[in-house]
Amino acid sequence: MYEPFLQIIDVSKRFDNVVALDKVNLKIEKSEIFSLLGSSGCGKSTLLRIIAGFEKPDEGRILLEGKDITKLPPYVRPLNIMFQNYALFPHLNVTNNIQFGLKEEKISKEEINHRVNEILNLLELNGLEKRKINEISGGQQQRVALARCLVKKPKLLLLDEPLAALDKQLRVQTQFELVNLQYKLGITFIIVTHDQEEAMSLSDRMAIMKNGEILQVGNPVEIYEKPKDKYIANFIGTANIFNVINENNQIIIKELNYEVKNINNKENYFKCLIRPEKISVKKLENQSDNLNIGVVKEVAYLGSYTKYLIDVNGFEFYSFMQNSLVSDNLQIKWDDKVQISFNETSIYFFND
Amino acid sequence: MIKNLKKQNVWFVFTPYLWLVLFFFVPLALIFKISISVSEWGMPPYRDLFSLSENGLEINSTLGNYLFIFSDPFYIRSYLNSLSLAFTSTVLCLLIGYPIAFYVAKSKTSTRNILLIMLIIPFWSSFLLRVYAWKVLLQGSGIINSILIHIGLISEPISMLHNHYAVILGVVYTYLPFMILPLYGYLVKFDLNLIDASNDLGAKPLNTFVKVILPLSLPGIVAGSMLVFIPVVGEYIIPEMLGGSDKLYFGKIIWDEFFVNRDWPIASALAMSGIVILVFPIIIFQLMYAKYNFKNE
Numbered sequence: 001m002y003e004p005f006l007q008i009i010d011v012s013k014r015f016d017n018v019v020a021l022d023k024v025n026l027k028i029e030k031s032e033i034f035s036l037l038g039s040s041g042c043g044k045s046t047l048l049r050i051i052a053g054f055e056k057p058d059e060g061r062i063l064l065e066g067k068d069i070t071k072l073p074p075y076v077r078p079l080n081i082m083f084q085n086y087a088l089f090p091h092l093n094v095t096n097n098i099q100f101g102l103k104e105e106k107i108s109k110e111e112i113n114h115r116v117n118e119i120l121n122l123l124e125l126n127g128l129e130k131r132k133i134n135e136i137s138g139g140q141q142q143r144v145a146l147a148r149c150l151v152k153k154p155k156l157l158l159l160d161e162p163l164a165a166l167d168k169q170l171r172v173q174t175q176f177e178l179v180n181l182q183y184k185l186g187i188t189f190i191i192v193t194h195d196q197e198e199a200m201s202l203s204d205r206m207a208i209m210k211n212g213e214i215l216q217v218g219n220p221v222e223i224y225e226k227p228k229d230k231y232i233a234n235f236i237g238t239a240n241i242f243n244v245i246n247e248n249n250q251i252i253i254k255e256l257n258y259e260v261k262n263i264n265n266k267e268n269y270f271k272c273l274i275r276p277e278k279i280s281v282k283k284l285e286n287q288s289d290n291l292n293i294g295v296v297k298e299v300a301y302l303g304s305y306t307k308y309l310i311d312v313n314g315f316e317f318y319s320f321m322q323n324s325l326v327s328d329n330l331q332i333k334w335d336d337k338v339q340i341s342f343n344e345t346s347i348y349f350f351n352d
Numbered sequence: 353m354i355k356n357l358k359k360q361n362v363w364f365v366f367t368p369y370l371w372l373v374l375f376f377f378v379p380l381a382l383i384f385k386i387s388i389s390v391s392e393w394g395m396p397p398y399r400d401l402f403s404l405s406e407n408g409l410e411i412n413s414t415l416g417n418y419l420f421i422f423s424d425p426f427y428i429r430s431y432l433n434s435l436s437l438a439f440t441s442t443v444l445c446l447l448i449g450y451p452i453a454f455y456v457a458k459s460k461t462s463t464r465n466i467l468l469i470m471l472i473i474p475f476w477s478s479f480l481l482r483v484y485a486w487k488v489l490l491q492g493s494g495i496i497n498s499i500l501i502h503i504g505l506i507s508e509p510i511s512m513l514h515n516h517y518a519v520i521l522g523v524v525y526t527y528l529p530f531m532i533l534p535l536y537g538y539l540v541k542f543d544l545n546l547i548d549a550s551n552d553l554g555a556k557p558l559n560t561f562v563k564v565i566l567p568l569s570l571p572g573i574v575a576g577s578m579l580v581f582i583p584v585v586g587e588y589i590i591p592e593m594l595g596g597s598d599k600l601y602f603g604k605i606i607w608d609e610f611f612v613n614r615d616w617p618i619a620s621a622l623a624m625s626g627i628v629i630l631v632f633p634i635i636i637f638q639l640m641y642a643k644y645n646f647k648n649e
Contacts, residue, residue, distance in 0.1 A: 101553030
């Protein structure tokens, strides 16, 4: 019988009548990197703390490999958490921090030393064994925190904003290292983050949370291309959302006054999304009376691509153009008139 | 560094030292002088150290006072009584104060301030009055006995006053804030995530306390214990008001020698010995502790 690795069933949690989690259901598969994404106060950290065992849910159950762990205290759960501030023990050196958890298990000294050395090698922490926590860099602290968890060989690793405390350059590098490490070890990762780019690049699947509820679960492509509603569309990347008019068997994008012709599904939709990178703009050579004409309100050159804010009859939206594709576009300036085009397949219809 | 200080800054730095010299070292030197003087009837009740007579300059100095107090087990016993009182009350203050300090440090900021004020409020009334209040509470016709008789637990008042338990009670009550405040100072900086992390890594609550919370609050424990232990060794008022004849304490002995026996040299020798015996172990401890801290930083 199919059984998900971690199952969160109808979990609710309140703090002084403030709902932190409202009947959350989630299934997480073995060996996947799963992200909980949402802005602050959405309940993602509370959910993580409930999985770790620091908080007890008011209602609901948590099943790990089919076993109910809802009532187990954190020190018997076969999972570990890496804290946002790492929570390394300041009175212990690197080695003692890493072997802290092993000493709580009934393992021989040789085995402890062997496993600590193994993890020191894996995370390239050799040479730092005797250092105090305040004598090593932020990036090294992050790896010690990771090592302290991984040395326990947990079934599940929870990561609370794992990269938030690192500077930007280190963050990108660490992102790849984290994915490689997970691939090597096959441990299931659950990552809490508010950074959508981080979630997109790290995760196999992700859940978008808001006000204690899960809005959508899916892989990054699904979430980006087919967001369930306006909130998700705006939360992940930049979204151009237009109103759709459906009359006389014609489907019209209201703001652009554009009729969508090749649509199979003639259902009633009220909104549509076109991502900025799917809208291209072209400088008008001569004053034609083409319908799709916009005025450039803002130009932001970002190296590999350029952001344009386009105004069509008072409605503003974005177009992102790859600079390598259209060098002519570099000449587009403020207040220029441009022709707008997009492929009808890149229109995503939804209701909300 | 001192070279760079301007003239007015020199005064700024050295005023406290001047204070210390004037009101601590000078009196201490006077006490030392009296302690090696010879006792006699008169005012003051000791002979001048140096006097001029027909034989020229005479030095009337003696180590006899010290020899006397160390040969009389009475004084040594009273000192040991004081040490044991200080030790017992320090341990009790620590056991009672630690959970309170932890609770205060970990409560919400608004509650925390109220709790801190409650800890400090007793200092607004006189120390003497607070000890006297205990006398009233504990006496035969006091509130505690009345209540116990009223609810029928006892038929006759029990004697709770004038024994060394009452002294311990008074000392613990009076010195508890001196334990709690430094402990609070360290615990309030304590990152609660460390407790979660320890739990998560498999440590049960007791192990978490022993391996994480205790070592990280050690400086607070040391500071609080010092603030209780040292003054209690010389404590005079509490044993005088709440104590009885079952145990004599060092502070009271010094008082008696000064004001009852009017033997200033013996009293001074007692005071000096008390300080010296206490100072050296504390200096050694502080040096070792500083070394330990240095190793851990």
